Amino acid sequence: MSKNNRLAVWVLGILVLFSELLFGIWMAHWNHFVPGDAVSRVANAYYVLFSRQPHLAAIGFVWNPLPSLLMIPILLAKPWFPELASEGIAGIILTSLFASGTAMLLFRSFLRRGTPLLFSTALVILFSFNPFIFYYGSNGMSEMIFIFFLVCCVTAFLDWLDSKSAISMILIGFSLALAFFTRYETIFFGLALAASLMLIVWRRRPKNDQPTYGITATYQKLEASELIALLPVIYAVLIWALLNWSIMGDGLYFLRSNYSNLAQSEGLSKNPLIAPVIGNLGNSLLFVAERSVPFLIPLASIIVMRLMRKKLLRVDFVCLLLFVFSIPLMQLIMLYKGSSYGWLRFFSYPLPLVFAWLPYELQKQKERGRQFYMIGGCMTLIFLGGAAYVTGYFMNNSRLAPEEHEAIHYRQSTTFASNRLSMNVANELDQRLMSDPKASILMDSFNAFQIILDMKRSNQLIITSDLDFKKALNNPVGRKISYILVPRPVGVASLNAVNERYHDFFSRGAPFAKLEKQYGNDWRLYRVVDPAKR
Known part of the structure; x- marks a missing residue:
């Protein structure tokens, strides 16, 4: 440049x-x-x-x-x-x-x-x-970080299409590995990428009079391409599973622990929005299609440009479709099985993937002539502008985009109220700990992370990541815990370690715990007492 x-x-x-x-x-x-x-x-x-x-x-x-x-x-x-x-x-x-x-x-x-x-x-x-x-x-x-690595993968893939450069393949490999360490959707995108590489290598197979030679050469190129592009992400998955196994005792802890997505989504069968799609393929397809609309609009410009050039039914376009629909396919499966909340952001990735493909498409349009390029460029601007408008409309719809709607109307949101409550709880707990430097408070950071971040005396907190957390949870009196903070067991808060360990603790406490203070409707602080001395 x-x-x-x-x-x-x-x-x-x-x-x-x-x-x-x-x-x-x-x-x-x-x-x-x-x-x-x-x-x-x-x-x-x-x-x-x-x-x-x-x-x-x-x-x-x-x-x-x-x-x-x-x-x-x-x-x-x-x-x-x-x-x-x-x-x-x-x-x-x-x-x-x-x-x-x-x-x-x-x-x-x-x-x-x-x-x-x-x-x-x-x-x-x-x-x-x-x-x-x-x-x-x-x-x-994490969405924007993930989008960055997806864009890296697509741009490197397109460079490889043109140059057959090994450097582009290396960039794909490391981008894919870093994408996995950002979001799990990488698995389905990686499968789409592997299939795309296979299609391109097959299209480039040698035209030789000896079929055996052509098949052998094609297989060797395919093997080399797949190894370079996929080995980093395969190692990333193995390393993550090894760390889960060696530290948490389960190689699939990230998938099936009490805090995992699967555990958090167990209550979705009672969700009025998600329940109708669970086990119903038709409803699942409609759910995915409806929420994918604003992010697929720019794809229409590529389709029109391809029709103008009579290049729609080509291998590279199939690769684009594999990229674009790989992650929505994952969401379709998860929705059908009842393991996804179906947030709008889960369906957003086709937009950056299509956009990363546009430079390649506009270049091919330009090669056909100025008139083709001008029409293609104008359509691209129109479709991108339309996507921006439709996306904004979706974000302000509480049914289609509850998270984004909450952000737009933040003053009325539960997140806003929850953040203010967390700040008040943190201030009150800090005052308690300041008046008694030897006191300690046990809390599960799964739910209490905002309170922990708002507090100033974190050195007096026993939280989930502490090495002695389980021992303190199982024996608060023996470990000389002063207080236990517990959330109301509603929704994912029912997975809180205190609620899991002690049945009905929020409502009734325990023989060793006496209610000290309630914060709003969501949190209670219990003082730990020795039952033998009560």
């Missing part, structure tokens, strides 16, 4: 970075709204550095570890800026960086494939400031 183009890439990246940061900090600091999952990922990094027993394994073994690992360097500044933890701003900084990186990567891809500077700028701005993409680049969730 020219010097001016490189400068434009950096300017756009900085613009996206500061836009995301300003919006994210405005939501978190001034409006006190941060998604619970985003704060939980910050908390996992926080336990590594600032819990009572700091250690790397405190990062947890349910959610993929990369987002929290990347937050650890940011949280080193927490003693000077406590809001990095308490308000989830460490996560906001991280996703803003990845949103900026994604914009720069896409911008560079357009420019390298001959798209004019102004047109490339307009396209990337339409993507980066799409309401959904912009929101998830500013809220600390």
Whole structure:
């Protein structure tokens, strides 16, 4: 690229970075709204550095570890800026960086494939400031990090299509491995990528008079391509399973523990929105199709351009379809089995995948002539603008997008009220611990992460990642625990370790626990007493 183009890439990246940061900090600091999952990922990094027993394994073994690992360097500044933890701003900084990186990567891809500077700028701005993409680049969730690695995979795959470069295959491999350490949807996308490589290698098979030679050469190329692209992610899966087994005692702990997605989704059969799709393939298909609509609109521009060039039924287009529908297929299976909440964000990945494919498609359109390119470019802008409008409409619909609707109407949201309550609980607990430096409070961080982040005396908390947590939970009196904080056992809070260990603890306590204080309707603090001395 020219010097001016490189400068434009950096300017756009900085613009996206500061836009995301300003919006994210405005939501978190001034409006006190941060998604619970985003704060939980910050908390996992926080336990590594600032819990009572700091250690790397405190990062947890349910959610993929990369987002929290990347937050650890940011949280080193927490003693000077406590809001990095308490308000989830460490996560906001991280996703803003990845949103900026994604914009720069896409911008560079357009420019390298001959798209004019102004047109490339307009396209990337339409993507980066799409309401959904912009929101998830500013809220600390893992989606934008995952999108970055998906875009890396697609752009490297397209470069490999053109150049057959081994470097592109290496980039695919490492991007796929890092994607797995970010989100589990990588498994289905990786299968789509493996199938795509097989199709492309088969299409490129040698045309030789000796069939045996052609088949052998094709197999060797396929084997080499698949090994380079897939070995890193295979090793990533094996390493994750090994760490789960060696530390938690179960290689599939992330899949079937009490805190796993499967455990949390056990109550979905009572969910009025999800219950009708469980075990019903037709309803599951309709559910997935409806929520995928805003993210599939740009695909229509590629289809029209392919029809113009009479190139629709081609292997590379089949590869695009495999990429685009791989993750929605995973959601379809999970919804059918009743193991997915069906949030709108689970269906968003076709949008960045299609957009990452557009530079390649526009380049092919340009090769057919100026008129083809002008029509294709105009259609692309129209469809991207339409996608932005429809996405914004979906996000403001409480049925289709409950999480995003809650963020838009944050003042009336349960998350806003929960964050304020957590802050009040944390302040009150800090006062108790300050008046008695020898006191300790046991709580399961699965539900209490926001309270933990809001507290200043975390060295007096016994939390789930502590090495002696189970012993303290099983024998609070013998371990000299002062208090136990427990949530109302409703929904996923029923999986809380205290509620699991002691039946009906929230309502009745235990022979060794006396109700000390109730916070709203959601939390109770019990004082631990020796039954023999009561």
